[in-house]
Amino acid sequence: MDAKEIERVRRFQRTVTQRIGVLNDRFLARDRPLGQARVLWEIGAAGSEVRALRARLELDSGYLSRLLRSLESDGLIVVDGGGPDGRVRTARLTPAGSAECEELDRRSDEVAASMLQPLSGRQRERLMTAMSEVERLLLASMVTIDALDPRHPSARHCIRAYAAELAGRFEGGFDPAHSPAADQELRPPAGLLLVAVLQAEPVGCVALKLHRGDAVAKIKRMWVDPAVRGLGLGRRLLAEAEARAAGSGVRTLRLETNRALTEAIALYRAAGYQEVAAFSDEPYAHHWFEKRLLREG
Template sequence: MDENQVAQVRRFNRAVTQRIGVLNDDYLGRGRPLAQLRLIFEIGKDGRSLRELREGLGLDSGYLSRLLRALESEGLVETARAEGDARVRIARLTAKGKREYAVLDRKSHDFAASLLAPLSESRRLRLVQAMTEVENLLRASAVRIETADPDEPQARQCLDTYYAELSRRFETGFDPSRGAVTTSDDMRPPRGLLLLARLDGRAVGCGVVRKLSHGIAEIKRMWVAPELRGLGIAQHLLDRLEAEARAMGCRRLRLDTNGRLTEAMALYLRNGYREIPRYNDNPYAEHWFEKRLRS
């Protein structure tokens, strides 16, 4: 790790926290620290489950409970069990909380405008563009890639979203039951595994590696949420899938893809995959690739 880069990150953090006023307990002049105000925003007008709040904000249960108790004591928030599932607790803004939300929304807008006001139009544009770039890179750095069971809800939702996108993009639609079916067992050890990319507790990408034969594995179900493409998540997934294939004892990795998935083909070619003759009967495949993995 470049120590100069680390030092720059630390300087940036100090500059931002001072400039946006998070070093005191009176953020936006409301007599509360930023953490409480952010929680009000995240609960929003429709309410959120405690699990969503905890995962989305990266808070441990104890700290979240303390924040909620402070807001409840002011009559801003109330929590109750979800209808139909007593295991889930929902936080909602009270009428007073919704009024506070409106005040905070207005003050946040005015504060953001005050950061831009001293700058010329060209500098405002530069700042906003730089903020967009930083936000995207921070989101990319927050993605975590983990193994998951293919039958867990987030995994199923991720795979179903992937299938739906293929169905929209392919002229003939897409039916995952056609051709060589990838079963749940193919996505579990020892036959293979499923990786999920998670951001703020939400699955935003997936990839599967499964054994084909001795020394040969195959990549399947590679997908990243459209709104997060271009942040390097697909590359991170591919790197992990290759590492997992090597850990399985495989030295050749294969995959197939459709010609409409141009971004996927560019990724594979960029990573040293070479086109080979057809090796399966996938009715949707138009191109087949292979890569020899280094030990």
């Protein structure tokens, strides 16, 4: 990683944290730091399970517990147990907590306005554009990709969403039974399923079907949640699948796709896949692609 790039990121962090008041232990001139205020916002009017809070905010369980205890002692939240064994803990705002959130929102609006007020209309437009781009890129940097068992809830979510989208986009719908990729085919050593997660939510997947002793493998079940398209996640998932395949001795990757998936076709071509003659009887395929992976060294 370039040392100058790292220093620019650190300088940006220092500027932003100072401007939004993170350094002050009385965020927005209230009697609590930013961490407590953010937890109140995340709990919201509907309440939130504690484990969901921890996952969304990526907080250490001990630190989150301390934040919740402080908010409870201030009378702003209550935390109760639920479920059959009482271990599913849910945090909810009290009336005082709701009032505090409203005040924090009002003061946050004032701070945002104070950032914009000194700027000209052109400068505001530039700032809005830059903020949107920074947010998009930061979200992209927060995505993690890991191999999961096909029966994992996050994996199941992605496969269901994949099938639902294809059913809506293909002429005549889509039946996964006619384009099989069974669970056992997506577990090592037969294959794997990569799942992308952002803020504790599954947002994409790609499967790799390996063939023992064969230098050819297939890409299957490529899907990215519409909410995060534009973050470069499709290219990243594809690159990760290629790296895993190369590490397993694969020299050629193949995939087939439907003509309705124009974005996917553009992605494959941009990633170096070449269209070839049909190599399968996949019923939903109109295009077949192949890519030779480079040998290391």
